Amino acid sequence: MNVAFRMPLEQARLIGSQPTSPTGYTKEEAAQANLAFDASVKQFLRDWIEHGTVSAHLPDLESDVEAFIEQGALRCFFKHRDDAFQQLLDQERIARHLLRPITEVYFEPDAYEPLLARYERRIYNLAAHRQHLEVPFRYSPPSRQEADGDTIDYSAMPAEQVREDIGMYFGTRRSDETALNLLGGKLRQEAWPYVHLPVHVVTEGYMEDSLRAVKTATEHLQEKGDAQLHCFLIQRRHAADDRHLGAALLLMNPKQPNLPQRVIFCDTLNPSGIPPWWHKFKHKLDTVFPQPEGHAPVSDRLEDGGVNLQRLHDGVPVRHQDIDCAFYTFSMVRALVGVAKSAPHMILHGPVEKIVSLMTARMPEYFVLPDRPRDPALVREENVWLRWNTGQEALKNMKRRPTIEVPMPQMVVLETTQQAIELPA
Structure with missing residues (x-):
């Protein structure tokens, strides 16, 4: 199904019937960008390992290091670094991809599912296990995740074992x-x-x-x-x-x-x-x-x-x-x-x-x-755009956030003037 996709107001235009993605960004372009992103994350992890940050018990063989990078390294990085996401966002190439505008995302025309890089999806999934590090709509619920942060691939499962629910899709996940x-x-x-x-x-x-x-x-x-x-x-x-x-x-x-x-x-x-x-x-x-x-x-x-x-x-x-x-x-x-x-x-x-x-x-x-x-189709597309940009805002806030945070007391704040009314939570 090919339908028009509502773009940001400053670039508003109807794309018409595109053979690839409603945004006009092709699957081939997205795949190339995703490969480059995965390579950047792998190099980051490789540098992290070579600087001796990981356990000394890590095997020295290059093949074992590469296997570790392919499987558990990113999970290990998030486990041992409280500022893992911030460190990734400090890397220009990594941050540029994570913060890319919706016009540089390929969406499946039927479900508006974005084509995310493998390590990108891992980052979102692993980060979501920590409070305040969720990137809205871009991570799968824990029940849909494998140990290393990969989203479970339902295409490889027998049809009788696949049960669709709203948590499976970018366009239907609840607002966190x-x-x-x-x-x-x-x-x-x-x-x-x-x-x-x-x-x-x-x-x-x-x-x-x-x-x-x-x-x-x-x-x-x-x-x-x-x-x-x-x-x-x-x-x-x-x-x-x-x-x-x-x-x-x-x-x-x-x-x-x-x-x-x-x-x-x-x-x-x-x-x-x-x-x-x-x-x-x-x-x-x-x-x-x-x-x-x-x-x-x-x-x-x-x-x-x-x-x-x-x-x-x-x-x-x-x-x-x-x-x-x-x-x-x-x-x-x-x-x-x-x-x-x-x-x-x-x-x-x-x-x-x-x-x-x-x-x-x-x-x-x-x-x-x-x-x-x-028209309901345009409303649907507007909300897909809002979902992507909400994730962008969350990432920008993480990028600005200091490494050490002081927890604030919980209270209800009704901000109406410069002096807020504070009520017990």
Whole structure:
């Protein structure tokens, strides 16, 4: 299947029907680049061994050294070096390949699976075993890895033993904490500075934890004598047993921290007129914001601000399933930040339908016009592009990261001004 691939905006063009890859980068070009990368990593490992960094028990025979490089050397390097990834990124040739743009990646046209070098995939897989070294979407889950970091090759297995799942594919792997933290950081940057309506972004815990954080933050504002309305925007997974991500907007009055003035729930699925998580969200609202007996529950104030972007999985091949709710909800929250800044009166008093229209107008990656979504194939390709660039951002952060890190105390931080509101985790 050959379809058009959406390129970065600065190079936007439709490739049409390419005989090789939707990006226009051929399989032969990718294979040559991958061979050069593998050679660079092997030479790096060879230098590491020759400098005597490995155990003295390593055999001296050249053939044994080469066999070690082909099998366990990279795993050994990651095992003995806390800064293994940073050292690799300090090598210009290695870093250039890992940080290459999507236009220099060959993707299988059907599944959008990138053709990665053997040692590149090993690096991603081995690094993912260490906290904060995950390169989002580019590593296989531990159950899909062999001892030396190779991804298990299903093509060599009997067909009856192959069980497809979303972890097999670059385009269907779930967003890990590294990806969510990168997205959350961008949202907090978008929220500051504000002019009229203070905007807070919450990206910690699960949805109920985030609702409690909003309530606690509002109580702190009350203690400080703040009487201004505040807009809180949440982007989180729903629960430990539900990995779908949702977004929510809460308008809070510090004088009434237990009574949200407005609540808008933004889901990315709307198959039958009601978002799948609607009733669960209502329950969590009433759990976090209980009202006195005889008063209407907070859930009666709930408004639907969702969009029907995400595809359902029933009857869809695994490699085509839509596991991109992190990008949809990120786009929605970023757009709502923009609406809160440019048209705060709409957040305060406007009808939810108008807010959704203004939101979708600020989501050009997913909407051609307000309330008019892009073709699903183009949406799919946009998300492939976002997945690759999220990995690039993670690698750039690793490259900048100092070798020694001081662990920070865990806390919920709602960054709304230069002085953040810090809440116990």
